[in-house]
Amino acid sequence: MIDTLKRKGGCSSCGGVDDDSRLLGGSVILTKLEAINNWGRKYSFFQYPFVTACCGMEFMSVCGPKYDLDRFGAALPRFSPRQADLLMVVGTISHKQAPILVKVYNQMAEPKWVFAFGVCAVSGGFYDNYATVQGIDTLIPVDIYVPGCPPRPEMVIDGLIKLQQKVMESRWSDYPKGASPVSNDK
Amino acid sequence: MAANLIESIVKILFIFSVNIGFFSPILGWVERKQSALMQDRVGANRADVCGFTLIGLFHPIADAIKVLTKEDFIPEGADRLFHTIAPFISLTPAIITFAVIPFGGQYELFGHHVNLIIADLDVGILFVFAFASLASFGSVLAGWSSNNNWSFLGGLRASAQMLSYEVVMGLNIIGVIMVYGTLRLSQIGAMQADFFNWGIFLQPVGFVLFFTCAIAENKRAPFDVAEAESELVAGYFTEYSGMKFVMFWMGEFLEIVTIGALVTTMFFGAWHLPFVSDQMLLNYFRFAGPNGAASLAIVVNIITFFSKVIFFIWLQMTIRWTLPRFRYDQVMRLGWKMFLPIALINIFITGVVILAK
Numbered sequence: 001m002i003d004t005l006k007r008k009g010g011c012s013s014c015g016g017v018d019d020d021s022r023l024l025g026g027s028v029i030l031t032k033l034e035a036i037n038n039w040g041r042k043y044s045f046f047q048y049p050f051v052t053a054c055c056g057m058e059f060m061s062v063c064g065p066k067y068d069l070d071r072f073g074a075a076l077p078r079f080s081p082r083q084a085d086l087l088m089v090v091g092t093i094s095h096k097q098a099p100i101l102v103k104v105y106n107q108m109a110e111p112k113w114v115f116a117f118g119v120c121a122v123s124g125g126f127y128d129n130y131a132t133v134q135g136i137d138t139l140i141p142v143d144i145y146v147p148g149c150p151p152r153p154e155m156v157i158d159g160l161i162k163l164q165q166k167v168m169e170s171r172w173s174d175y176p177k178g179a180s181p182v183s184n185d186k
Numbered sequence: 187m188a189a190n191l192i193e194s195i196v197k198i199l200f201i202f203s204v205n206i207g208f209f210s211p212i213l214g215w216v217e218r219k220q221s222a223l224m225q226d227r228v229g230a231n232r233a234d235v236c237g238f239t240l241i242g243l244f245h246p247i248a249d250a251i252k253v254l255t256k257e258d259f260i261p262e263g264a265d266r267l268f269h270t271i272a273p274f275i276s277l278t279p280a281i282i283t284f285a286v287i288p289f290g291g292q293y294e295l296f297g298h299h300v301n302l303i304i305a306d307l308d309v310g311i312l313f314v315f316a317f318a319s320l321a322s323f324g325s326v327l328a329g330w331s332s333n334n335n336w337s338f339l340g341g342l343r344a345s346a347q348m349l350s351y352e353v354v355m356g357l358n359i360i361g362v363i364m365v366y367g368t369l370r371l372s373q374i375g376a377m378q379a380d381f382f383n384w385g386i387f388l389q390p391v392g393f394v395l396f397f398t399c400a401i402a403e404n405k406r407a408p409f410d411v412a413e414a415e416s417e418l419v420a421g422y423f424t425e426y427s428g429m430k431f432v433m434f435w436m437g438e439f440l441e442i443v444t445i446g447a448l449v450t451t452m453f454f455g456a457w458h459l460p461f462v463s464d465q466m467l468l469n470y471f472r473f474a475g476p477n478g479a480a481s482l483a484i485v486v487n488i489i490t491f492f493s494k495v496i497f498f499i500w501l502q503m504t505i506r507w508t509l510p511r512f513r514y515d516q517v518m519r520l521g522w523k524m525f526l527p528i529a530l531i532n533i534f535i536t537g538v539v540i541l542a543k
Contacts, residue, residue: 040251043233065226070218073230073245080420082259082427085252109257109427
């Protein structure tokens with residue numbers, strides 16, 4: 001069943017309705033609720049800036065006048081995780097910091113996305129030691145990895161556009177339905 | 187009877203569509219663009235429908251779709267009933283106060299007397315204050331029912347701040363009431379037909395204090411000690427997500443509009459153009475016949491009134507993005523030790539001038 005659905009919904013930009021329209025000979029225009037839903041979500045990321053290290057400087061630059069993340073509708077920081085959609089993990093996560101990150105992730109209301117900003121968040125970077133988490137994907141699911149030490153603002157914007165494409169492609173069956181929180185034991 | 191009913195329904199629908207349909211979504215966009223302007227950025231402009239971006243005007247729609255489909259969260263240990271009704275309590279007063287604010291004069295239209303105000307109460311200005319005070323219940327209940335320390339502190343701060351500034355606001359309008367001799371907002375508006383009778387000339391100190399206190403009453407920066415992102419996470423609505431959280435924002439935005447409308451009505455000549463009275467407008471439009479003249483005058487009244495309101499909305503946005511925020515003790519000191527004595531002196535001087543006339 002799921003395979004059939006996947007094969008049917010191939011188109012990324014219009015929520016996978018092209019096949020159905022062709023079957024009906026173009027006599028009707030079809031769209032899906034998830035298309036408008038995804039459209040709204042991709043242009044309205046309220047971020048939670050989880051800034052722990054030097055990448056924060058580059059994050060400020062992305063939000064500042066020259067690169068301006070607000071153009072993509074993603075510049076409204078909400079410091080309460082309940083209201084945020086996009087968890088920006090900016091910088092090194094030490095093992096001491098890890099439970100806090102997991103807690104913040106679990107506190108966020110669905111739908112939520114995670115953005116690993118910089119090589120330390122992606123893989124631990126050159127901090128290959130006992131104190132640093134080797135990539136935040138060992139703790140929480142990550143949607144977009146942007147490496148670099150620190151990443152250029154252009155890379156961050158590229159990552160954000162990729163995330164927007166990912167959101168646009170997400171389907172009704174992928175939407176969270178009360179998934180259990182990430183365990184805090186690691 | 188039927189004509190009265192139709193008139194009331196039309197006016198209510200008009201105010202509702204202007205406030206809920208126009209101002210509350212567009213102010214989200216205005217705030218973003220104003221912040222972008224102040225910070226030398228471009229601001230939100232990428233949301234597109236069929237390739238058209240319309241300088242970012244689709245972003246409020248995207249935001250609305252997102253918050254409507256976001257998880258509605260009620261924290262563990264929270265009071266579910268009060269946690270749910272608190273956003274409604276803080277949104278309702280902002281909508282309801284517009285009922286007593288006049289947006290035009292009184293005309294004869296097709297033999298029917300039209301008064302451009304939804305409810306012409308003789309205690310209009312007290313009605314506004316009664317409902318503005320109710321808004322503090324929303325903040326306090328939101329903070330208390332969330333079962334969260336930061337929310338609770340935010341709620342306490344909100345109540346302290348709103349109560350303090352309501353005192354000064356009340357003392358300020360006493361000056362206005364003394365000058366115009368009425369509580370009815372439509373009469374206060376009608377008495378400002380003469381340009382030099384505008385409240386700004388009769389009560390200049392009152393205007394400055396009232397406007398400042400109104401911004402403080404609305405809990406926006408520079409008086410955002412109740413939200414206080416740097417101290418209290420997000421203040422009294424920390425534990426709110428999705429549409430309930432946005433309802434607090436809608437309340438805030440609609441209060442901006444209400445403040446603009448109140449300031450316009452009491453200090454900036456309400457629906458009057460400078461040096462142009464309603465009778466002169468009717469004379470200008472005499473070519474259209476009596477009914478046509480009245481309709482055109484109504485349109486001019488409404489456009490004038492809302493242009494002034496939009497100017498004051500812009501002014502509040504500019505203040506919000508210009509000034510750094512106050513500390514909690516500074517807000518209290520400003521309210522009780524500076525504004526309160528100035529307001530009392532203002533009342534005294536107003537009384538002396540009225541007696542000496």
